[in-house]
Each structure stands twice: as C-alpha cells, then as structure tokens.
Amino acid sequence: MAFFRIKKIKGKEYAYIVENKWKPTAKSVELNASSRDERERAKRSRTQLSREHLTLRGIDMRGSRRDSLAMSKPRGSRQKVKEYVGRVYRFNLMNNVNFLEYFKIEDVQNYIEINQKNKIINDLIEWELYKFNVNKNEFSIDLNSKKIQKNNKNVAFFINEGFMCDFTLKNLLEFKPEGDEQADGYRLARAFVEAGIKVPQEIFIGVFGKLYKTAE
Numbered sequence: 439m440a441f442f443r444i445k446k447i448k449g450k451e452y453a454y455i456v457e458n459k460w461k462p463t464a465k466s467v468e469l470n471a472s473s474r475d476e477r478e479r480a481k482r483s484r485t486q487l488s489r490e491h492l493t494l495r496g497i498d499m500r501g502s503r504r505d506s507l508a509m510s511k512p513r514g515s516r517q518k519v520k521e522y523v524g525r526v527y528r529f530n531l532m533n534n535v536n537f538l539e540y541f542k543i544e545d546v547q548n549y550i551e552i553n554q555k556n557k558i559i560n561d562l563i564e565w566e567l568y569k570f571n572v573n574k575n576e577f578s579i580d581l582n583s584k585k586i587q588k589n590n591k592n593v594a595f596f597i598n599e600g601f602m603c604d605f606t607l608k609n610l611l612e613f614k615p616e617g618d619e620q621a622d623g624y625r626l627a628r629a630f631v632e633a634g635i636k637v638p639q640e641i642f643i644g645v646f647g648k649l650y651k652t653a654e
Contacts, residue, residue: 442601443517444526453523453594453601459516523603524592527577529570537638540565550644556611558645562635563602570597584608600634607633615649622649
C-alpha cells in the first residue's frame with residue numbers, strides 16, 4: 439500500500455509517496471494461513487455493506503484517511519520511496535461556503551444529469567480552491583493535464599487533511615470501476631479524501647452513478 443510522507447528540509451515541507459515493504463519473519467510465516475482467513479472474512483464482511491452505508495462511511499472515512507495519509511512507519515516494514523510529489527503548501531479555510539451555494543445550484547439532480555463526471559469533479563476542485571483562497575496567479579493549475587505547479591515545479595496543496603496534487607488528481611479524474619460496486623464506492627470515496635475534497639453526499643452518489651452508467 440502507498441502512503442504520503444512529508445519531509446522537512448531547511449524549514450520547507452516536501453511530499454513523497456512511499457510503499458511499505460514487509461520483512462518476512464518466522465512469526466509472520468507461521469501466521470500467514472490464518473491471516474489469509476482473516477482477510478477473506480474481512481472481504482466478505484465489507485461486501486455485505488449496503489450502498490447507502492458505504493457512501494456515508496466513504497465520505498467521512500476517518501480511519502481510511504489515517505491509513506492513506508499515514509506518516510509513521512508500521513512495525514516490521516521498510517519504506518521505499520515510490521514517487522516525489524513536490525513541495526507542500528498549507529492553506530487555511532477562508533470561505534466557508536457550501537458547494538450548491540457556490541455554483542448557485544437549485545436542482546441537484548438536474549446538475550448531475552446535464553454534466554459529465556469529470557466536469558463535476560472539476561467543479562469540486564474549483565470549489566475547494568475557492569474555499570481555501572488558493573491564488574491562481576501564484577500557482578498553475580491545469581486540470582486537463584492534471585498538474586499543479588509553481589514556477590514549473592510540481593507542488594501539493596495540503597487541504598482537508600488530504601494532498602491535492604498530480605497523483606491524487608489523476609487517481610480521481612481517471613478513476614475506473616473494477617466491477618465490485620461496493621468496493622468501487624469505497625475506492626472512489628477514498629480518492630476524494632486523499633485529494634482533499636469534501637464531496638457532498640448527493641454529489642458523490644451522482645458521480646458514482648455516472649461511473650457505473652458509463653461502464654455498462
């Protein structure tokens with residue numbers, strides 16, 4: 439599993455994507471069979487979640503956020519840098535306006551029906567940038583190429599406990615369902631959280647529905 443890790447160099451923060459490489463031990467080999475059984479039971483339990491419960495859990499996802507954005511090293515593992523993300527910029531919430539109010543949306547269902555999935559995601563990104571007062575003259579934000587840069591160097595915005603950057607935008611905008619509706623719902627919710635986007639529940643359901651409609 440990949441994680442974000444922040445390193446501070448000369449007072450500035452830089453983000454990296456790292457992977458945990460587990461070291462096999464005598465104990466881990468001994469428990470390997472039982473671990474597989476536990477994973478199978480957990481998988482069966484997860485697939486029994488209702489779509490509504492999954493959606494609500496996915497939008498909040500406190501535990502998942504801690505997992506995906508973990509900065510500590512788990513025991514018995516060795517971390518390997520997978521990718522350099524860029525310098526991290528932190529922002530404070532400046533404009534506390536909800537999504538529907540910002541875009542003056544009166545009919546949510548109509549908004550979802552007339553817009554493509556990526557247009558809705560782009561609107562969510564624009565809304566978060568406005569809320570945190572990100573200066574578009576200071577940063578170059580190109581959603582078509584999925585790049586966020588400053589002075590031609592990749593950067594990451596740390597907002598809502600997530601990292602909005604090339605990596606997370608690509609995961610979100612290029613998200614594809616894998617055939618397991620409930621697992622895909624969890625993955626999509628996690629992609630929003632990792633990108634620092636607090637997607638409203640009704641918008642999440644609409645985007646998720648479009649993904650499966652397109653896949654059919």
